[in-house]
Amino acid sequence: MKAGSNLEKILRAGHFAFTGELGPPRGCNVEHVREKAVPLKGMVDMVNITDNQTAMVRMSSWAAAIIALEEGLEPNYQMVCRDRNRLAMQADILGAYCHGLRNILCLSGDHQQFGDHPNAKGVYDIDSIQLINMVKNMRDEGKFAGGAEIDVPPKFFIGAAANPFGEPYEWRVHRLAKKVAAGADFIQTQCIYNMDLMREWIKQANDMGLTEKTYILAGVTPMKSLGMAKYMKNRVPGIDVPDEVINRLAGVDKKKQADEGIKIACEQIEEFKETKGIAGVHLMAIEWEHKVPEIAERAKVLPRPVMD
Amino acid sequence: MVKAKRKPLEEIRDAIKSYKRVLTVGCGGCVSVCMAGGLKEVNTMNAELKQMFKEENIECSFDGFTVERQCNMEFLEDVADKVGKFDCLLSMACGAGVQYMSERYPDIPVFPAVNTVFIGVDKEIGVYEEKCRACGECVLGYTGGVCPVTRCAKGLFNGPCGGTNKGKCEVSSEVPCAWVTIYDRLKAQNRLDDILKIQQPMQWQNQVQRTIIQEPYKERYAKQD
Structure with missing residues (x-):
């Protein structure tokens, strides 16, 4: 065990992991975090706590993660490179560990121009791959990026993101x-809609032996509506929504679109369960936390394994 | 102007040693003025590389050519008939020139021979000092002509900070505190009101690659829809 987190135990035991997501509020509304946490409990193995996602200021991810922990969830503490330099990152990593966080997801972060502070200075002191490596060295070598020894090193289960749908595909x-070599213990992919590209990517990862070195969790976001699908297709960088998904949603009554979206997601999950090299699913039910129990039920991933 | 400094010879060697025929291309612009990458420096560097490669028994031939400026496609044409005879190009221009050279001749590897360091001034012959970081939102008007982005180590807009030490910066007793300099100059001009008001956070314009079109040319380059 590298960190002994619930996710690590589940993956090492060979269970098919099922993880979720919780976005912190734009303010100090603690109750809102607690409310969002309730439907996730017992439904997922770990919950990603996003870090100023879409470059909008929110309650800091470590703080919201601690609240989630108090609510009985296992957080995945997300950290982006956009907002802090290597000193701040390492300080937050130490603090987060001391408060019981055991998983971390290392990300570049959306560019600040997408958010509501478009002319903020982007920090990007180090990039996501360098961050992965820094957290690994803190854990395994007990050293800060600057080389000094850490008095009681933080032991995180280290996650990274991957997007099989960005160009150039073959790269x-x-x-x-590179992320695996840098130290990524697990990977959560971008939301998957293009299953053909996903199959090709996972095959390449299998052929290169990467799936033996890291656990890949396939990213699934159920479409709530046709409008959402069109928005994701046309407006969200790095997301590939094939026409067949659009057509399926367009083919049902407006009131049935959310249901159809969940149905598509469940079909994907069924396939991922059978796919060599895929160790679990990361469900990003964006602002749809209350639907997670239904989705988990319909995806037949319940009950979640309970580890010691 | 842009100021640059030649890279260590060993680093240049490591970049080009697997190529047999190297064309070193100088630039007659800024790097020529700061004596990093003009005609004279092309000759000097090629001589040093030849000597080094000879001593290390690396087979390689060097030729040199200096264009008027590497930041303009027209001038880059001046090496068009030569490029084909070489395995790689070694550009002595600033980072802009190296990139434009690579864009003009995408089939051939282009290596940088200098580090582009800053926009600055000539202090003495061969001595240059940074003055500008091209942030795109010049504040020199209210700072008495002293750039806080470049010259304050923390880039403060409402300085000086508490680390000021006998008029010097906390990072070095050799470096004057930019904000003490700003204060002294504005005081002498009776303009301290300019820095009494709180300066709001900078709206950074340099976080994505920028392009400018000068006003009289706006119409000419207006995007056709």
């Missing part, structure tokens, strides 16, 4: 390989 698996 994507090599970027994954």
Whole structure:
């Protein structure tokens, strides 16, 4: 065990992991965090706590993660490179560990121009791959990035993101390989809609032996509506929504679109369960936390294994 | 102007040693003025590389050519008939020139021979000092002509900070505190009101690659829809 988190135990025991997501509020509304946490409890193995996602200021991810922990969830503490330099990152990593966080997801972060502070200075002191490596060295070597020894090192289960749908496609698996080499214990992918590209990417990862070195969790976001699908297709960088998904949603009554979206997601999850090299699913039910129990039920991933 | 400094010879060697025929291309612009990458420096560097490669028994031939400026496609044409005879190009221009050279001749590897360091001034012959970081939102008007982005180590807009030490910066007793300099100059001009008001956070314009079109040319380059 590298960190002994619930996710690590589940993956090492060979269970198919099922993880979720919780976005912190834009303010100090603690009750809102607690409310969002309730439907996730017992439904997922770990919950990603996003870090100023879409470059909008929110309650800091470590703080919201501690609240989630108090609510009985296992957080995945997300950290982006956009907002802090290596000193701040390492300080937050130490603090987060001391408060019981055991998983971390290392990300570049959306560019600040997408958010509501478009002319903020982007920090990007180090990039996501360098961050992965820094957290690994803190854990395994007990050293800060500057080389000094850490008095009681933080032991995180280290996660990274991967997007099989960005160009150049053939290079994507090599970027994954770099993340694995840097120290990524697990990977959560971008939301998957293009299953053909996903199959090709996971095959490449299998062929390169990467799936033996890291656990890949396939990213699934159920479409709530046709409008959402069109928005994701046309407006969200790095997301590939094939026409067949659009057509399926367009083919049902407006009131049935959410149900159809969940149905598509469940079909994907069924396939991922059978796919060599995929160790679990990361469900990003964006502002749809209350639907997670239903989705988990319909995806037949319940009950979640309970580890010691 | 842009100021640059030649890279260590060993680093240049490591970049080009697997190529047999190297064309070193100088630039007659800024790097020529700061004596990093003009005609004279092309000759000097090629001589040093030849000597080094000879001593290390690396087979390689060097040729040199200096264009008027590497930041303009027209001038880059001046090496068009030569490029084909070489395995790689070694550009002595600033980072902009190296990139434009690579864009003009995408089939051939282009290596940088200098580090582009800053926009600055000539202090003495061969001595240069940074003055500008091209942030795109010049504040020199209210700072008495002293750039806080470049010259304050923390880039403060409402300085000086508490680390000021006998008029010097906390990072070095050799470096004057930018904000003490700003204060002294504005005081002498009776303009301290300019820095009494709180300066709001900078709206950074340099976080994505920028392009400018000068006003009289706006119409000419207006995007056709």
